[in-house]
Amino acid sequence: MLKITNVHKKYNDNEVLKGVDITVDKGDVVVILGPSGSGKTTLLRCINFLDHANQGEMEFDEYHLQLNSASTSEVRKIRQKTAFVFQNYNLFQNKTVLENVTAGLIIGRNMEKKQAVDLALKALAKVGLSDRVDFYPSQLSGGQQQRVGIARAIAVEPDVILFDEPTSALDPELIGEVLSVIKQLAQEGTTMIIVTHEMKFAADVATHVIFMADGNIVEEGTPKDIFQHPKEERTRNFLRRILPPQVEYNI
């Protein structure tokens, strides 16, 4: 469904992405892991043209384009097939929860209000926020705001949802509510690419795990491959530092 090849991105003299390929099929949940500075967020943002890649090719269903020379209308078409969930939620501060979710439908896709509101309410029910539809983002907790962000992404019925460290900005006790929503989406077969630090969650939910470091893909495979039988030294070092030690209880 979505295939991206040979992505290069440079910030001044610093090469952040050194030729990365990523393939996503329908129903896949691709999780990208890696230390800070590995380029994983940049890769995600390049897919949605939030950052401008220097080089790279994208094949997305019927669209075939170059990442560095895509036209404004091509970019918009790609963005209409995808949705993005931000680390800092980026909810529209001047709109209510309901208006946040319908914005993409009514303004971005010219949908009729009644139909848009129906879709929005369904999405909000799915993330468990039906009772907050008229609240403003400033009245919600971080976890609630991120769930609205996810509802905003679901409502436009995208082919793939991109998650950029969705729980990194949350207080620990609020992470669980967001992760359970994402897990539910995965179980329903939503295609997703998720950049995250939540290892256990990644192991639970992913169909495919990619480990990146220094702008390259070091290793990729199924969760079982990566977490239990990592082949590369770099992967092993990373996992050793991040994962809590496995303590087995035997009563």
Place this chain on the structure above:
Amino acid sequence: MRPFNPQFMLDVIPNLLPFLWVTLTVVLGTVFFGSLLGFVLAQAKLSQKPRYRWLVDGYIYIIRCTPSIVLLFIVFYGLPKFCLEVFDTDINRYDKIFFVIVTFTLLFSAPISEVMRSAYEATDHGQYEAAVSIGLTPWQAFYHIVLPQATVVALPNFGNSVIELMKEGALAYTIGLIDLIGKGQLIISQNYGAYALETYLSLSFIYLLLTLGVEKSFLCLEHALSRQKKVV
């Protein structure tokens, strides 16, 4: 319509420049007296007695709502009468620059007192407490510790107020003071109304140099003074 004569713009500048000192005297006089008055007002606003605070609030509010030209006329026509009645002194013969400076001192003191007050409130009072606890008198603590830091905070806004003052000061001509603009108008009437645009553009150029100069100077001052402050 008379064609535009750029040469005139250059020719007229030597005739205008001598009157720059009038404009600058107004500005410097106002800044000096206005800052003094502003300091007193800021003290009053920070005082414990609500009566003083209300007085200062009222004063600042009224000044904020008053156009410069209206205040200029009130001072020019009203102050002599007031002095005659209350102090029995005749100030009708005083140079016009006196009335201009009085007016703009009143106008300038209002925003300046706010600049001083907010800069004072923005500084860390823990340092004042530390200073007096090691034996400095309150005045020494204020002068050596609080004032330097408050000055750095206040500088940008102070600079803006000075630039605003320079522009408002141009109105001095309306009561007959011959400053830069006054001289410009005299030159125009000497030419029977010709070369008005050229004269005004030259004046604009001089004012631009003045305002940009003041802006740059304050920026340099800020840099020089805040070198001691490390931004975390």
Place this chain on the structure above:
Amino acid sequence: MDINYQFLIKTFYLVLTAVPTTLNITAVSLLIAMPLAFYLAVVRMRPGKYIRPLISAYITFVRGTPIFLQILIIYSILPSFLNSTAKYFALEVNVFDWNPIIYAYIVFSLNTTALLCEVFRSALGSINKGQLEAALCAGMTTAQAYRHIIIPQALVVAMPNICNLTVKLIKGTSLAFLMTVKDMTAVAKIAASYGYNYIEAYMDVFVGYIIVCSVVQVLFDFAEKHVGKFRLIKQK
């Protein structure tokens, strides 16, 4: 101090009749300046255009010169310029018959646009870039994103500064008398010159401006609360 109370009261009502003129100039200048200033502020933020230094020069000129001078410049050249233009195109208009308030509109619009542009530039800059990204990702065009998300939020941030600017503009219109416009100051001046009752007349107009500015500030307070209702205190 002998004050002619009869004159004081009579002139006060006279000044009040000129309040609509003052408000007229203020309102028209603001109405013209707001969209123009927003447009210029947005244009200035976009990368790589030739028009940016032009706009910067215009704003620097307006901010660096007294409004008194700007009025003198416009009023000294515009009427004759328009007259020459009309003659050139052989139009049957007598420019000098036009209501001088048009020149007031032009001067104060030009002045306000430049100052407002600076206000909007800093307000737009304070809006989190993520809001624009989220809007684009939701499928909006850039224009839609600005119209529905960015500009409404920028407006709320800019409100106090817009209020200050409006009060300054009202005070600035006191100079409209230089262009023979019958605003509050002009009326007071004319009334004063009949009987040399300068103090009474200027006290009247002084009070008049205080009233006008106070009403405007109250209106802005109300507007700020209404437009900014989404900025509620965070409740966890």
